[in-house]
Amino acid sequence: MFCLILSEMHQKTKTEGEYSKITDEEYLGATKLEKAEDPEDENIGVLTKFWRSKGWLICSIIASACFGVASFFMGEVSRNGIVAKNLLSLGFMIISIIYMVIAFTLNYFNGIRIWSFRDNDCVFEDENGVKRFHWSYFIGMILSSLGNVVGTYFVAMTFQYSEQAGVNQGVMSTLFVLSAIFCAIFAYIFLNEIMGGADYVGMLFMIACAVLLSLSQVGTDEGEITGGINKERISAFIPVLAATGSSLGFGVRSVLIKYFVMKGYNVYNFAMQSLFVDGLIGTIYLIIQYITVDGLITQQILIPGVLSGLIAGFGTFLINYSISVGIAGPASAMANLAAVFQTILDYFILGQVLNLLQILGLLIGLIGAIVLAVGASIFVGMVELFKPKQD
DSSP states (O other): OHHHHHHHHHHTOOOTTTOOOOOHIIIIISOHHHHSSOTTOTTSOHHHHHHHHHHHHHHHHHHHHHHHHHHHHHHHHGGGTHHHHHHHHHHHHHHHHHHHHHHHHHHHHTTOOTTOTTTOTTEEEOTTSOEEEOHHHHHHHHHHHHHHHHHHHHHHHHHHHHHHHTOOHHHHGGGGGHHHHHHHHHHHHHSOOOOOHHHHHHHHHHHHHHHHHHHSOBOOSEEEOGGGOEEEOOBTHHHHHHHHHHHHHHHHHHHHHHHHHHTTOOHHHHHHHHHHHHHHHHHHHHHHHHHHSTTSSOHHHHHHHHHHHHHHHHHHHHHHHHHHHSOHHHHHHHHTTHHHHHHHHHHHHSOOOOOHHHHHHHHHHHHHHHHHHHTTHHHHHHHHHHSOOOO
């Protein structure tokens, strides 16, 4: 699938002479049918027609499953704290290297210069043929990587504290959609984007979700955490606070990606290169930990930790593809089903049973996620559905 998507992307790549900057709406909001050849073209096969019309939806569903499985693996190693985040980063670096190798290979066989402005935004040639370095792009990529570092660090903390608080980790991952709220706030401040009524409704749902999860478990029992040390159970408010910190980091990253896409940069390269920088930072820290602390990294945490990064990185690529070539709102909404996948895995494999407040919080959080993603189209569709038909 990696090769199929990349091949299709590069078939539609413009040359440097034809390249012109594109708006965020053109790049992220246009449907698959508006960007590709006509799916009814008789010269293409049945499978190609199906992929061009439904490929974005399939990818968004697979991405949500990837995020759910990755979160499940991260929950398994989260009790190890910062080590879990660094293992996740190692997976990020591996998947981003795979992406870049495939992309460069396709460029080579398609006769496209690897350092063209369209396909590598860090280095480009100006009108005089002089290679120049995009410092603004580089700084933006670093800032986006740091946002991802902060976000994934708090993801690990969220799952660690969820275990100590006795809260289902899959339900807690619903709160990661709070990043959409932070993204909307930052976009309003820095990009002059105005939120609609549906955005406020979605925000209220997400706040209600956070409140319900905070009240769902306030235990006094002892829980075993890292190193076999027993500590008093903590309030569910602590993992909620950690999830909010994660959402803040991801919100900053999303606004940066949105800003640079509006400037005409390649969303795939920007996202995957940011993952690479994140992975490089975490991997260096992981090597230092491995050298200085004996027995800190074992096979039991190494495999699920790296798998979590690989799967989450692949899901990131798929959701970026879905949003850029499909219908952006529904594609984002489908990705939010990750919490459902993780909750199911936690229930059947780990036996984590949901209480009433957690079930309500999960449902309200999912509704809020869908409202935030799809937006006003929900209400427009309802109006059209119940609108009296005119003869």
